[in-house]
Amino acid sequence: MEPTVHAVVFDDLAPRRPAGATEGDRCPGALRLHQAADGWLARIRIPGGRLTPTQLAALADVATAQGNGLLDLTSRANVQLRGLRGDPSAAIAAAGLLPAPAHERVRNVLASPLAGRDPRALLDGVRLTAALDAAICADPALTALSGRFQFAVEDGSGLLAGADADLLLEAVGRDEVRLVTAGVPGEARADEAGAPALAVAAARTFLAGADGAWRIARTAAPSAPSAPLELGPFAQPDGRVALTALAPLGRLDAQQLRGLAALGRELRVSPWRTVTLVDADAGDATALRALGLILDADSGWRGLTACAGLGACPRARLDVRAAAAARARRRSPGDPAEHWSACPRRCGAPRAGAATVTWTTDGVRSEGLDPGAVRAALEVAA
Numbered sequence: 001m002e003p004t005v006h007a008v009v010f011d012d013l014a015p016r017r018p019a020g021a022t023e024g025d026r027c028p029g030a031l032r033l034h035q036a037a038d039g040w041l042a043r044i045r046i047p048g049g050r051l052t053p054t055q056l057a058a059l060a061d062v063a064t065a066q067g068n069g070l071l072d073l074t075s076r077a078n079v080q081l082r083g084l085r086g087d088p089s090a091a092i093a094a095a096g097l098l099p100a101p102a103h104e105r106v107r108n109v110l111a112s113p114l115a116g117r118d119p120r121a122l123l124d125g126v127r128l129t130a131a132l133d134a135a136i137c138a139d140p141a142l143t144a145l146s147g148r149f150q151f152a153v154e155d156g157s158g159l160l161a162g163a164d165a166d167l168l169l170e171a172v173g174r175d176e177v178r179l180v181t182a183g184v185p186g187e188a189r190a191d192e193a194g195a196p197a198l199a200v201a202a203a204r205t206f207l208a209g210a211d212g213a214w215r216i217a218r219t220a221a222p223s224a225p226s227a228p229l230e231l232g233p234f235a236q237p238d239g240r241v242a243l244t245a246l247a248p249l250g251r252l253d254a255q256q257l258r259g260l261a262a263l264g265r266e267l268r269v270s271p272w273r274t275v276t277l278v279d280a281d282a283g284d285a286t287a288l289r290a291l292g293l294i295l296d297a298d299s300g301w302r303g304l305t306a307c308a309g310l311g312a313c314p315r316a317r318l319d320v321r322a323a324a325a326a327r328a329r330r331r332s333p334g335d336p337a338e339h340w341s342a343c344p345r346r347c348g349a350p351r352a353g354a355a356t357v358t359w360t361t362d363g364v365r366s367e368g369l370d371p372g373a374v375r376a377a378l379e380v381a382a
């Protein structure tokens with residue numbers, strides 16, 4: 001049955017243009033590289049954040065052979081290779097991470113890292129994410145979307161309920177999905193099979209009136225906050241576990257990638273810069289810890305983020321990653337989230353609720369954090 005699209009849904013598709021933006025969308029991709037201070041940067045879209053062991057090993061290989069040996073996890077659950085000296089696209093395509101070249105920058109689909117393994121879910125988020133990705137890639141018109149335009153799937157578990165998504169498909173029943181536009185639930189609903197068409201139709205309507213804007217204007221806070229993604233083991237219905245670990249400051253090195261690949265499980269990256277090993281045994285937790293990943297909810301790394309920083313970004317004036325690492329050793333459980341930025345752009349900062357430390361031309365400015373703690377971290381980093 002064809003899904004019904006209610007016209008009122010699209011009344012809210014006002015364009016959002018970043019304040020002061022004068023340039024076109026230069027959001028990087030795997031084919032459109034960005035020139036950073038440390039070399040070329042490639043951003044690879046990973047719908048649903050799912051990576052196979054073979055893909056993890058391939059990313060380790062390309063990071064080592066062509067880049068700086070590191071892989072960054074982004075706040076949109078994509079991955080970035082940095083310090084590239086050549087074109088990585090052939091290696092990325094060979095790993096199956098570039099299946100739709102024309103759409104490669106618009107395959108921005110967030111999903112729960114526990115999708116398909118979560119008893120709280122109302123439907124299989126892996127299946128719906130794959131169907132949405134396929135529907136996006138099947139529509140040539142959607143190649144005009146900005147690389148910043150964000151789709152998301154909320155499977156009923158609540159983990160993505162508050163996602164910063166332009167278009168969210170939210171399960172509200174076992175086979176009922178509604179469209180949420182920039183945080184506002186609309187009238188449009190469909191069964192699971194018809195849900196991707198809802199999002200595609202809304203994206204097309206947005207494009208028709210976008211006038212160069214990148215995203216849909218957010219006029220209200222999300223209708224619901226996201227449920228927290230806990231570190232450590234999560235019991236799957238089949239008796240196995242999904243293990244979620246934090247990558248400190250959202251970065252994995254080639255050795256960690258190869259170690260994760262060697263575990264032979266599917267890995268899911270999340271917007272919280274975690275990795276989740278699904279279909280795992282409890283014993284895999286030991287291997288994750290040995291790789292330097294954090295499964296302890298009390299860790300000082302939890303809630304701590306930093307921008308790419310000195311050596312990686314030409315705007316950076318401060319080694320914020322070293323300072324943040326110093327903070328990790330001193331933070332206590334329950335401390336508020338904390339983001340360190342090496343310039344006022346505050347790349348990767350949480351949308352709200354985080355203490356911030358920012359380099360400015362007037363000095364280092366902190367909000368929500370004890371100045372003595374900031375000074376101590378800066379001294380370590382100096």
Ligand code: SF4
Binds near residue numbers: 313342346
């Ligand atoms: S916050 Fe500034 S220094 Fe840091 S990555 Fe963004 S632009 Fe570069």
